[in-house]
Amino acid sequence: MIKLKKEVIKLLSSATGLPQEEICSGISTPPNSDMGDLSFPCFKLSKVAGNKPNEVADDVVKKIQPCIDKGSVVETVVSKGPYVNFTAKRSAMYNEMLSFAVSLKSKGFRKDPNKKNIVIDYSSPNIAKPIAFHHIRSTMIGSIIGNIFESLGYNVIRINYLGDWGTQFGKLITAFEEFGERNLLEKQGVKHLLDIYVKYHKAESPVLEEKARTWFKRMETGDEKAISYWKEFRELSIKEFNRVYDRLDVKFTNIEGESFYNNSSESLISKIDDKIGVKESEGALIVDLEAFNMPPVLLKKKDDTTLYATRDLAAAYDRMNRFSFDESLYVVAHQQELHFKQIFKVLELMDCDWFSKCKHIQFGLLHLAEGKMSTREGNVVFLEDVIDKAVILAEKAISEKNPDLENKKEVAEAIGVGSIIFGDISKRRTQDIVFNWDEILNFDGETAPYVQYTHARACSMLSKAGYGELDIKSINNYSPDDLEYELIKLILQFEDKLEEAKREYEPFVLARYVLDICRVFNRYYYQEKIIDIEDDAKRMSKLALVYSSKETIKEVLKIIGIKAPQRM
Numbered sequence: 001m002i003k004l005k006k007e008v009i010k011l012l013s014s015a016t017g018l019p020q021e022e023i024c025s026g027i028s029t030p031p032n033s034d035m036g037d038l039s040f041p042c043f044k045l046s047k048v049a050g051n052k053p054n055e056v057a058d059d060v061v062k063k064i065q066p067c068i069d070k071g072s073v074v075e076t077v078v079s080k081g082p083y084v085n086f087t088a089k090r091s092a093m094y095n096e097m098l099s100f101a102v103s104l105k106s107k108g109f110r111k112d113p114n115k116k117n118i119v120i121d122y123s124s125p126n127i128a129k130p131i132a133f134h135h136i137r138s139t140m141i142g143s144i145i146g147n148i149f150e151s152l153g154y155n156v157i158r159i160n161y162l163g164d165w166g167t168q169f170g171k172l173i174t175a176f177e178e179f180g181e182r183n184l185l186e187k188q189g190v191k192h193l194l195d196i197y198v199k200y201h202k203a204e205s206p207v208l209e210e211k212a213r214t215w216f217k218r219m220e221t222g223d224e225k226a227i228s229y230w231k232e233f234r235e236l237s238i239k240e241f242n243r244v245y246d247r248l249d250v251k252f253t254n255i256e257g258e259s260f261y262n263n264s265s266e267s268l269i270s271k272i273d274d275k276i277g278v279k280e281s282e283g284a285l286i287v288d289l290e291a292f293n294m295p296p297v298l299l300k301k302k303d304d305t306t307l308y309a310t311r312d313l314a315a316a317y318d319r320m321n322r323f324s325f326d327e328s329l330y331v332v333a334h335q336q337e338l339h340f341k342q343i344f345k346v347l348e349l350m351d352c353d354w355f356s357k358c359k360h361i362q363f364g365l366l367h368l369a370e371g372k373m374s375t376r377e378g379n380v381v382f383l384e385d386v387i388d389k390a391v392i393l394a395e396k397a398i399s400e401k402n403p404d405l406e407n408k409k410e411v412a413e414a415i416g417v418g419s420i421i422f423g424d425i426s427k428r429r430t431q432d433i434v435f436n437w438d439e440i441l442n443f444d445g446e447t448a449p450y451v452q453y454t455h456a457r458a459c460s461m462l463s464k465a466g467y468g469e470l471d472i473k474s475i476n477n478y479s480p481d482d483l484e485y486e487l488i489k490l491i492l493q494f495e496d497k498l499e500e501a502k503r504e505y506e507p508f509v510l511a512r513y514v515l516d517i518c519r520v521f522n523r524y525y526y527q528e529k530i531i532d533i534e535d536d537a538k539r540m541s542k543l544a545l546v547y548s549s550k551e552t553i554k555e556v557l558k559i560i561g562i563k564a565p566q567r568m
Ligand code: ARG
Pocket: 121, 124, 125, 126, 161, 162, 163, 312, 330, 332
């Protein structure tokens, strides 16, 4: 579609005198193909010209028609009411698709570097607890947004801002001294830490609370014993987190949590005080935001210890200094909306002209439909348990559908993990999601297994046909039929869809997109007997379309972090 778009933009620009960027943002893909392949509305132009939009559209068409020559990708240009509609030469679109598929195969989709830095803070769980099920949201939405930016040529700094500092670690150390057992810690790891943390809270003991405060103070002043406890718990946690990240194939460039900023609070606070003034309120230090209808930001507690907001402010400055980012994204649940509004407001008041580059990328809640997946502690559902369950269910499905499959375990892992990831991005991120096992694992639903199965189906068709690598030279002048053309146009929307997903910070756009490709591909698969076609040239041209569909599905799956097995 890129060639068509480029040409259409040029034609429209010279016919109307409008700048290319303005035209680019005006043109769209019409919902049905009898309105052409690209469409341009003339409402704005008509206001400037003082003519009716329909007349302006007629005029534009008259100007453009003589400019369309033999080498053009455009086949026809017509006006329909206030719109100018362009239709492409199908064979040219088909050829563009083939080149696209060849480049996907050889290097994946990766635009040239644009030297822009994007910081993304995602996953960011609190240490000393297992990663909970709901963490999949920040983890995957953040990771996928990172992949989207990377594909489009940005330099992405992926930060796991661990919750590894704060009063809760004073409580944890106290709990460990009181209830902890070394052998259990070795055996159960972080789950033991959660156990004793729960015990600490159940005790509701002022004596323990006092101890906890002291321990955290000792941490903040760098006391050796306190720090060594903290280090041990932190390392243990990271080791367990990595086990989950590995299964999800999620990576970070920087693991730097709140503790990274425990020493920068003094200079930060005096900087804030110089510029906008800090206030004392009941012994605590605050920034007053009453003028902006927001509660105050707490910078320091009565006992001189720092807070979540203090560290986030220090982190924002530090990230700007180190990465001079073009955007800094915080992929965090919508419950923290106020927190980020406050932080960004303080940055604005501090005259940081970059405050508007910081964005809170929020998302809704995630529930399990069954509500009560067994957990040992309270009502936290662990992500690892959910993944395990999905994989078991996937394995069961494979045993029914394809009992002789060779690498059953590996494929079950790909489907199980995939179904959770796809479920997570199956709606716009701000919406709440309820997971239902039958739904997310349904091979005929709008799910990962459906997409993965479509990909595997294309693979098996190609291998049955003895089709190797795509060879463009052997194909010439193929004119696709209507259904084929629909598929080709979808494939050629790849870059537009990535841009849309980037603009909206919305992985769902890609989930929807790959489902659309699969839907049309499956219709194609059922309607046409491709392998049995006798005419060699025709068969090869159709197989090349199957191949291109397969490569495109695989690439979208890669960006959304889902594996594409060849066989299922
Ligand atoms: N650790 C926090 C939590 O679990 C999330 C941190 C998000 N990132 C940030 N820069 N505040 O709620």
